[in-house]
Amino acid sequence: MMILESLRRQPAHGYALVQHIQQRSNNLLQVEEGSLYPALQRLLKAKLVKAEWGVSSTNRRVRTYQITASGLRHLEQQISSFERMFEGVTLVLNPSKSPAS
């Protein structure tokens, strides 16, 4: 989801994605960089992203990932269901702040 969200903002290659996610999460999410790749492959297989070899702004040969239309749809669904879940969790953990009250 995070990958898709990042790619929605702009297409990127693997290294850039890692950098981006680490920055955005204020280095709170310290994951092995490698674990990005199986996730990317899954997205590729599900045709949620597509990949192309190209040359980056720093003049390196890179494989750039781009979100597809179905990727966007999928992301929206994911976000909405995630938000609902998050809302539920919040309600349970902190009932006083519940929007219903």
Added chain:
Amino acid sequence: MSWIPGIFRRRKLYDDLSEEMRLHIEEHVEQLKREGLSPQEAERQARISFGNLAVVEERSREVWQWPTLESIFSDVRFALRQLRRSPGFTIAAVLTLALAIGANAVVFSILNAFLLRPLNVARPESLYQLQHGNEASAYQSYPDYLDLRNRNRSFDSLVAYTGGEVGLDAGSDPTEVWVEEASGNYFDALGLQPYLGHFFHAVDEHGTNSAPYIVLSYEYWHTHFEDDRSVVGRVVQLNRHPFTILGVAPPEFNGTLLFFNPTMWVPIVEHPALGANDLNTRGDRWVFETLGYLKPGVTPAQATIDLNSVGAYLEKTFPKDESKMTFTLARPGLYGDYLGKPVRAFMAGLMLLTGLILLAACANLGSLFAARAADRSREVALRLALGATRTRILRGLFTEAILISLAGGSVGIVGSVVLLRALSAWRPFSSWPIHLSVNPDANVYVVAVLLAVVSGLLFGAVPVRQVLRTNPYGVVKAGSSSRPGKWVSAREVLLVVQIAICAVLVTSSLVSVRGLMDSLHAKFGFDIENTMLAETDLSMAGYSGDRVVPMQKRMLHAMEGIPGVEAVGLADAVPFAMGVNNVAVFADNAADLRPVKASAHAYIFRISPGYFRAAGTALLSGRDFSWHDDKNSPLVAVVNGEFARRLFGSPASALGRSYKMRDATRIQIVGVSEDGKYNNLTEDPEPAVFVPMLQSPSVATTLVVRAGPHAMNGAGNVSNNSPDFPGAAMRNTLRQLDPGMPVIIESRAAPLAVTLFGPRMATVALGVLGVMGAMLSITGIFGMAAYSVSKRLKELGIRVALGAQRREVLQAALGRAIQLLAIGSFAGLGLGLLATRILAFIVYQATPRDPLTLGGAVLAMALLGLVATWIPAQRAMSVDPLVLLREQ
């Protein structure tokens, strides 16, 4: 099928992935270097933060893999490695299964060929034959057939045929062939197209002997006319009558009987020309089979009612000729219920038996697998402890089971195909066109593979509980512990039953082999050595009436003229050959001459003077016939001892007395011969009577020619030494007498082969089943022994360490298996001895009271036990307590 290009695309995907990850690390390294790290340190940092490159790559690749299939491949590879490590186990398992699956494939294939596969005609599903309601016979008289055909409203067209042997003279070397005499509508009704030329049709029939045409079977045309397309239109002689060859039937059509392949078809209206019956006698039922297609929409039940109404009409119209005329419908392939019923019952029984064999094999393999799983309990426990899932381990075990079952299945199928091919090419009787076309088809392969897989799953499932219950910590700590099981387990009972059955089979096959060997030296009441037979039917060569006896005399004299021939006789039929007849005989004072009141039913042989000497049948008292015993002198007979005993109380009192035939003629007994066997080696003494051929002429002619034991009587005839003597000389001599006379020349022993066919088959069948039983018992005992040894390995080690002798170790390890073997063997031997009483009906002199047989059976079972326990025993003996204790 999107995965096929996927496989090729995948290589590129993988390459892209590796390249991408390499570049990723490279970029990170550069970044770090720019931040001021040394190249080595940068490289290290980049790799640390990337994580395990190989694992990442593997996991990324997994995304693209077809998960089940590829992990199955790896399972298969692993299982193959495991199996290669224990070749003894693998071979035993594969062989057992190959035998069981092979047996099932063969039996199913026969079942398939005879009961499941339809006839090679159009719409076989609506083809039915008529059979009489009160009996399984289907014989009709020709006039009845015509009435049934013309008066029924249920069949499209009713066809009829009958089989017969005729003399064929196609220019050279006249032979006897089996023809089917078929009604004119035969080919058209069955919807057949000729391979060559054309068929005969209903319109060709204009009454008796009006259609002298022949349609050859493809096979006969192929083998005897060398595929000569110019045979169409050729005229050949059948029983000395000219017939024109019209065409050749299609290759896949061999008549409507599954096992009987005629050489040619001739119109049934030619029957009087070929046989003795005329077409018009209503009471004479000689038409073998009547069959036809039901009209669309007509059910068999409706057709039966329709036929029965025709039958009722016939009964009413011809009360003198007709008995009860009711009908049922049946499938024509096996001659309705006459053969169909016994064949179905037999095949069902056989299928059940082979099914049980397969089940027993599965049970044995199951215990083998259980032993193996127990052996590997440590490995399994270790894998469980290291985090392997139980499903994964079970999948491994099942993969082994399936691999073994597939290997066994393939070997079994290959073996059965070889066997079935041989069976299909086999002609059990040279004088009958009997074929067993049992070549396997797709059905058979599918069933065999299915059986293999199912049995693999079955025996693979045996160790499942064992694995599921495995407690990794317990096993790793203490090794598999053996809890003493129940006193007798179901598996042990099964094993004992198997061993017993095996012992029964071994005993009975030994008994029947001995019986077969003995039967060739039995007392037949005639000599086999140095004797040849020449068999012919003079009507096939056109002789009839007053011409028959002079021709037979000429044949006798011609035979006597062959150098080296010692004695010649002639009979209408000889014991054990085809065409031996029975007559009812009555006491001299009998008034009621109905067959049921007969004093005896005796085999009757119409013989020439000198027959007894040529045949080697001893006359106990009285005289042989002479040429003066002809139509003008009193009727005389020679009877055998049993005949004399039945009618007169003793052989001595028979001489000079008389008996009556059914037509009240009185016949005086002028001689008494020894008893013999006439039709069957296992028959009880049967009465037989010999009458002079001059007083009772017959066209059936068999010459009995006896050569001298040392036929080199100074004539220096080289051919005397050839094994064929005097067969070739006989053939030449007879050819000179009448070149158009078909003759079968064979040794005196040849007809016995037909008689011995049953016992031989029984022996072979018992032998085959015995081998299977032995194989099953071996794997069963082997599995059990191996299991008990591996379970008690630790205990055995301790025993050895405490100073147990080898004998004691063996006793501890294999005692149970040996015990079961002994119990099973003795039960089996006992049962086997009982079973040979039944066997005595089939096999001559099958007696269990034969030390050689008994010794052989015991030896066989002992050997079997030795083979089965050899490997486990070796293992138990080689127990090294030190190694074992260190392991624990």
